[in-house]
Structures are given as structure tokens and as C-alpha cells.
Amino acid sequence: MTPNEDANLIQELFPWVSTPPIISAPMRGVSGPELAVEVSKAGGLGFIGPGLTESSLELNLIQAEKLVAGISQFQKLDVLPIGVGFIVWDSVLEVALNVILKYRPSAVWLFAAREGQKDFDLWINKLNEVSPATKIFIQLGSVTQAIEAFKSKSRPDLIVVQGSDAGGHGLKKGCGLIPLLLEIRDKLDELSYSLKIPKLPLIAAGGIAEGRGVAASLILGASGVAMGTRFLASNESLVAQGYKNALIEAEDGGQNTKRTFLFDQLRGTTGWPKDYNGRSVINQSVRDDELNSIPFEENKKLYEEALAKGDQGWGFENGRLTTFAGAEVGLIKKIEPAAQLVFKVREDAIKCLHIAL
Ligand SMILES: Cc1cc2nc3c(=O)[nH]c(=O)nc-3n(C[C@H](O)[C@H](O)[C@H](O)COP(=O)(O)O)c2cc1C
Structure with missing residues (x-):
């Protein structure tokens, strides 16, 4: 697959997302509804991070609903054009299910389960029951975790491959994004062939702040890119x-x-x-x-x-x-509006890909 064909997989799942797909990662207490909606409005996929309190989840989704109301590009969707992130070890599944059922975000992003794939399986099964249209991302940091997720009966819809350069939490024993993404891509492609099960789109995360990193990730086999730190330094992020x-x-x-x-x-x-x-x-x-x-x-x-x-x-x-x-x-030089970041990163990535191909 060429990088561009691969990136189109995301558009099948999230039709408003432009290629190459740019995702703002969910960040606890940092990425609220304003940031998520601005990213999605710019043709990316914005995630709301876990809230600092249990009630903030619903309040954030109410706010997101208000922010997207009346926006023509989202009018025909039967889901909210943003996602919500959960840190699994620290979240209550029943609370999550009630809110997902009620607000139907287009995506849920799961991270850091205490019991690994066993916990992810439980969450994925229940989430699929309450909102089949919601696509499930799980963020992982090793080849072993990716193989387990891929072979599991309750497969996610996408896997986020988190390299060890990533900001915030991740595996203590990590690996840089380049070898990690390549090894996971190869292993999952082999499994897809030998087990005759469909491929899964991979999203690259960790150390990417601009178009060159996006272009490189697509060439390495990712279907899209998630950035956290770059969006921390945006007008809409909630940090001081x-x-x-x-x-x-x-x-x-x-x-x-x-x-x-x-x-x-x-x-x-x-x-x-x-x-x-x-x-x-x-x-x-x-x-x-x-x-x-x-x-x-x-x-x-x-x-x-x-x-x-x-x-x-x-x-x-x-x-x-x-x-x-x-x-x-060190690549981040100024605070910018999130939508402007999405446009610029995407445009630069396209220029780099044209040079590369
Ligand atoms: C301040 C901060 C908070 C984060 N909070 C979460 C979180 O709540 N859930 C999660 O899945 N990932 C979280 N992450 C990790 C991101 O999902 C993502 O892996 C990371 O930001 C990607 O690397 P980058 O920061 O180099 O772009 C956080 C990252 C940062 C920088």
C-alpha cells in the first residue's frame, strides 16, 4: 500500500477527516471540548482527555455537542465528530458506558489497562454493545501488546503505537517510534496474512510535532498521526x-x-x-x-x-x-490556534510526501 492509500482507511471510518489524518491525543485535564472540536473542524480528529473529576466527562460532551451544533460539515453524521479518551485503570466502565450511550462520540481511546488486554477486551465488548458506531482506539507501546490486541476476539478498530519519545505517560521500558512502528506493522501484516484476518490501521504517536514527522510516519506504515505535546502548546489547551x-x-x-x-x-x-x-x-x-x-x-x-x-x-x-x-x-516555537496547527501540519506533510514519492 502507498502511504496515501493507507491513510484513506481513516477517512472510511471518519468521513470528515482529511488526508493525512491528524489526531489530537486525549490528555487528562488538558484537551477539553474546545480543543477537540477545533481539531475536528479543521479536518482532523480531536479527542477530549479524561477529566479531573467523574462529572467532567458528561459536562465536556454537553459542551462538545453545543460547539458542533449547526456546523454544516457535521450535519449528516449520527455520531459526535470527536473522540473521548479513558485511562482504563483509573476509570469506571459503567460511568463511561452511560455517557457514551447518551452522546455517541465517533471514537473512544483506551490507554493503560492494569490487566492489559483482558481489561481492554471487557471495555471493547461493552462499548461495542452500547454504541456500535463508536470506533475504538487502543494506545499501546510494545510489539507484544500489539500482537495481543490484534489477535484478540475483541479487536479494537485502530491501534495507536506510542513511541517512547511521547510526552506524558507511557511504558517505562519503551522504544523509539521508528523501530516500534516498523516491527508492529510487519508483525501484524504477517498475522493478517497467516490468520486471514483484516489489517488494522496504525496511528503513530510520540515525538511528532510537524509535517515532516507526519510524512515520515505514513511512509513507515501508519495510517495517521496523533500528537499530544504539539497541541498542549495551542490556544485551546487547558494548561496554564x-x-x-x-x-x-x-x-x-x-x-x-x-x-x-x-x-x-x-x-x-x-x-x-x-x-x-x-x-x-x-x-x-x-x-x-x-x-x-x-x-x-x-x-x-x-x-x-x-x-x-x-x-x-x-x-x-x-x-x-x-x-x-x-x-x-524543541520543535515547538509558538502557541497557535489548534485549527491552524492542523492545516499547517497537514499541508507540510503533503509537501514532504510529494518530495518523497
Ligand atoms: C500532558 C499530557 C497528558 C496526557 N494524557 C493522556 C491521557 O489522559 N490519556 C492518554 O491515552 N494519553 C495521554 N497522553 C499521551 C498521549 O496520548 C500521546 O501518547 C502523546 O502525547 C504522544 O506523544 P507527543 O506528546 O510526543 O505528541 C498525554 C500526553 C501529555 C503530553
């Missing part, structure tokens, strides 16, 4: 201005971001399955922990003091607050 400023300031992501458990411990967002940690910009909290060996309780106290400073609490030199971001953070 201080966080956005820290993203613009950060460069050389290999040196200045790292995967760590520290921020979950400092924020009290513990409980993640033990093989997950999160990539964040390195700041004074990390340096105090690793270089200055200050006791954890002292570091936590300083973290709480930084929280009280608001926007001043972020930043490379003196900042301490959690700044989840991918290794591509």
Missing part, C-alpha cells in the same frame, strides 16, 4: 500560560526531558500500573531529586510552594511544576 511558556522555552528534548515517576509522586497522582512513567521537561524538582539528593518531603514542600506561585511555578531554571512533554518539545 506558565506551562505553555515552559514548552516554548524548552529545547534539545533528549537532554532536557526525561521519563520519571517523580512528578506523579510530587502531585500525588500515583496508582499507575508499575510499568508506566511519564516524560516531562527537566526542572528544579528533578535536579533536586537526582543531583542534590534533597529528601522527598522537602522536594514536595517546595513543589507545593511553586504551585502557589501560579505561572511562575513553571520553567527550566527555577520552575518546579509538572511539565509533561515529548522529546520533540
Whole structure:
């Protein structure tokens, strides 16, 4: 398959999405309905992230419904043209099902199940029962997980391949997107042939911030691309201005971001399955922990003091607050409207693909 034919698979599932498909990843407390709808309006697929409270899920979907009402390109759809993300280990299936049944988002994105594929199977079966039109994405970070998902009776509709450069949480023992995507593509194609089961579209995630990364991902065998960190630095993302400023300031992501458990411990967002940690910009909290060996309780106290400073609490030199971001953070130079980002990334990717083909 050529990259462009492959990318058309997504358009069959989400007819308003232009090629190459650009997806804004669900990010907890960061990607709300405004961001998701702006991305979808621009011909991408926007996801709402898990809310900070249980009730925020429904409130976000009510808001998304209002935002898409009357938009002509969405009028004939019988689903909401956005998706919703769930962190499976931390979500209540019944709550999710009630809301999905009521609002019928076009997609659900599942991530980080404590019992792996067993939990995903349960969620996929129930979600398919309540809303067959809702397509299921699962985000995975290893070849083994991808094979399990592919062979499972309750297959997802799409697999998001998350490379270890990704911002936020992911597998502690990860792999860069290039070898991961290639090995998964090859293994799943072999299985599709030997087991005579249909192929599944793969979505590339982790380290992509602009058109060149999108074009490369399509050539590597992805049908679309999901970006998180790039959309964090958009007008519509819900993070504080201080966080956005820290993203613009950060460069050389290999040196200045790292995967760590520290921020979950400092924020009290513990409980993640033990093989997950999160990539964040390195700041004074990390340096105090690793270089200055200050006791954890002292570091936590300083973290709480930084929280009280608001926007001043972020930043490379003196900042301490959690700044989840991918290794591509140095490619992000300004905060832009999400729709503009989608148009620009898509246009640049098309130019790169024309050069490549
Ligand atoms: C701030 C932040 C929050 C995230 N929250 C979630 C989440 O709630 N659920 C999820 O499936 N992935 C989450 N992710 C990971 C994304 O789904 C995606 O894998 C990642 O952003 C892709 O890498 P990139 O940031 O380099 O684009 C988050 C990422 C970031 C940066």
C-alpha cells in the first residue's frame, strides 16, 4: 500500500477527516471540548482527555455537542465528530458506558489497562454493545501488546503505537517510534496474512510535532498521526500560560526531558500500573531529586510552594511544576490556534510526501 492509500482507511471510518489524518491525543485535564472540536473542524480528529473529576466527562460532551451544533460539515453524521479518551485503570466502565450511550462520540481511546488486554477486551465488548458506531482506539507501546490486541476476539478498530519519545505517560521500558512502528506493522501484516484476518490501521504517536514527522510516519506504515505535546502548546489547551511558556522555552528534548515517576509522586497522582512513567521537561524538582539528593518531603514542600506561585511555578531554571512533554518539545516555537496547527501540519506533510514519492 502507498502511504496515501493507507491513510484513506481513516477517512472510511471518519468521513470528515482529511488526508493525512491528524489526531489530537486525549490528555487528562488538558484537551477539553474546545480543543477537540477545533481539531475536528479543521479536518482532523480531536479527542477530549479524561477529566479531573467523574462529572467532567458528561459536562465536556454537553459542551462538545453545543460547539458542533449547526456546523454544516457535521450535519449528516449520527455520531459526535470527536473522540473521548479513558485511562482504563483509573476509570469506571459503567460511568463511561452511560455517557457514551447518551452522546455517541465517533471514537473512544483506551490507554493503560492494569490487566492489559483482558481489561481492554471487557471495555471493547461493552462499548461495542452500547454504541456500535463508536470506533475504538487502543494506545499501546510494545510489539507484544500489539500482537495481543490484534489477535484478540475483541479487536479494537485502530491501534495507536506510542513511541517512547511521547510526552506524558507511557511504558517505562519503551522504544523509539521508528523501530516500534516498523516491527508492529510487519508483525501484524504477517498475522493478517497467516490468520486471514483484516489489517488494522496504525496511528503513530510520540515525538511528532510537524509535517515532516507526519510524512515520515505514513511512509513507515501508519495510517495517521496523533500528537499530544504539539497541541498542549495551542490556544485551546487547558494548561496554564506558565506551562505553555515552559514548552516554548524548552529545547534539545533528549537532554532536557526525561521519563520519571517523580512528578506523579510530587502531585500525588500515583496508582499507575508499575510499568508506566511519564516524560516531562527537566526542572528544579528533578535536579533536586537526582543531583542534590534533597529528601522527598522537602522536594514536595517546595513543589507545593511553586504551585502557589501560579505561572511562575513553571520553567527550566527555577520552575518546579509538572511539565509533561515529548522529546520533540524543541520543535515547538509558538502557541497557535489548534485549527491552524492542523492545516499547517497537514499541508507540510503533503509537501514532504510529494518530495518523497
Ligand atoms: C500532558 C499530557 C497528558 C496526557 N494524557 C493522556 C491521557 O489522559 N490519556 C492518554 O491515552 N494519553 C495521554 N497522553 C499521551 C498521549 O496520548 C500521546 O501518547 C502523546 O502525547 C504522544 O506523544 P507527543 O506528546 O510526543 O505528541 C498525554 C500526553 C501529555 C503530553
